Amino acid sequence: QLHLQESGPGLVKPSETLSLSCTVSGGSISSPNYFWAWIRQPPGEGLEWIGTVSYSGDIYYSPSLTRPVMISADTSKNQFSLKLSSLTAADTAIYYCVGGPWGLRFGPDYWGQGTQVTVSS
Amino acid sequence: DVVMTQSPLSLPVTLGQPASISCRSSQSLVYSDGHTYFNWFHQRPGQAPRRLIYKVSNRDSGVPDRFSGSGSGTDFTLKISRVEAEDVGVYYCMQGTHWPHTFGQGTKVEI
Numbered sequence: 158q159l160h161l162q163e164s165g166p167g168l169v170k171p172s173e174t175l176s177l178s179c180t181v182s183g184g185s186i187s188s189p190n191y192f193w194a195w196i197r198q199p200p201g202e203g204l205e206w207i208g209t210v211s212y213s214g215d216i217y218y219s220p221s222l223t224r225p226v227m228i229s230a231d232t233s234k235n236q237f238s239l240k241l242s243s244l245t246a247a248d249t250a251i252y253y254c255v256g257g258p259w260g261l262r263f264g265p266d267y268w269g270q271g272t273q274v275t276v277s278s
Numbered sequence: 279d280v281v282m283t284q285s286p287l288s289l290p291v292t293l294g295q296p297a298s299i300s301c302r303s304s305q306s307l308v309y310s311d312g313h314t315y316f317n318w319f320h321q322r323p324g325q326a327p328r329r330l331i332y333k334v335s336n337r338d339s340g341v342p343d344r345f346s347g348s349g350s351g352t353d354f355t356l357k358i359s360r361v362e363a364e365d366v367g368v369y370y371c372m373q374g375t376h377w378p379h380t381f382g383q384g385t386k387v388e389i
Binding site for chain 2: 203204205206217219220221253260261262263264265266268269270271
């Protein structure tokens with residue numbers, strides 16, 4: 158059973174860069190056919206897919222995101238990360254790291270508990 | 279992006295009675311491999327979503343058989359045969375056929 162845990166700042170200033178990490182335990186992020194992603198949920202709203210990184214390091218970003226975004230994976234730490242730049246209040250949300258097989262086409266099997274990020278001066 | 283439209287957005291239910299949620303996609307969700315990557319999730323307040331149904335009609339392990347999914351192409355339905363108190367929360371449909379994967383707006387189910 159995989160366990161995912163997000164870490165990062167809860168409060169970020171407008172125009173700054175958000176950096177979040179997700180530590181995976183109970184399995185390797187390099188496990189064949191496993192994919193890892195970031196999803197966010199603004200307060201009282203629905204779920205938005207930000208991007209996905211594969212077990213082999215291929216990265217896919219949602220073209221709908223209007224901010225500069227970077228997702229990376231560190232196999233030595235069994236972590237994957239999110240950097241989101243030029244933040245505005247609209248980026249205030251709960252950020253979830255998720256994982257699962259088959260390109261996550263079935264949706265995530267595993268979810269972190271989520272981390273609240275507030276963008277405010 | 280493929281737009282997923284759920285209805286209704288709010289669903290008052292009665293314990294022991296059936297309930298149904300619809301989801302319509304703006305494009306066919308049949309992938310080139312012939313499979314339809316359409317899924318349902320349930321989110322309780324303060325918790326991360328949890329998948330109930332994958333590939334239209336397959337229940338996840340531990341999901342009660344009162345939940346069932348059906349549909350094809352662009353029109354899909356989640357049915358609860360007899361609502362129980364633990365079923366309250368928000369239900370989301372999600373497509374994994376097209377990139378980016380997208381969710382519906384959510385349907386809030388309350389007793």
